[in-house]
Amino acid sequence: MSEDLKRLAAEAALGEVQSGMRLGIGTGSTAEHFVRGLGARVRGGLDVVGVPTSERTAALAREEGIRLETLENCPELDLTVDGADELDARLTLIKGGGGALLREKIVATASTRMVVIADAGKRVSCLGAFALPIEVVPFGLRATRHSIESALAALGYSAVPALRGGTEPFVTDGQHHIFDVELGQIHDPVAVSEALLRIPGVVDHGLFIGIADAAYVAGPDGVDRLT
């Protein structure tokens, strides 16, 4: 059921893709439906170039016959389509469940528009039930964890950052690690974002604020387009 909804959302976003576009291509199971649908259209004659947000997406896009470029060679994109772990009514997102948040944020920010694709289960009134991913450099992990804890405590959160992968830490495409932090409810995403970005060992976090322009959210009654 959820896979059908993800596919429906991805198909709806494909309606925004036109020949000649430079596309940012997201990561995750919903984005995979978009890549497969895009591949079918490319084989039918659609002419686009894609910049993938992860090695995983790059591999699938290649299999699908989608022409790829690096962001280095193609630094300005028309449209990025990507999934999300949570989205609220203002289209603020939590992303990074799949570990690709840094490239996803760089690619989405390099795009004129970002469109989110999701099943209705991702829609929330307040972000934070999904643990917030925070990408950090491997050097000084314990010190960075301590700084994250203190910064969040100053905002009223008693949260313990959990290193993704535990004793065999998950490694991102950028060779970083990820702490997942359960915040419960994020009433002020900007304050959380600013506090985390002040910590030197933090590379970025999964809050996408003011980046998404629209979302296709698929539920049992059809696909809603949110703006």
Ligand code: 5RP
């Ligand atoms: C990867 C992401 C994904 O977009 C997010 O985790 C949603 O994934 P899925 O579509 O599999 O639920 O941010 O870093």
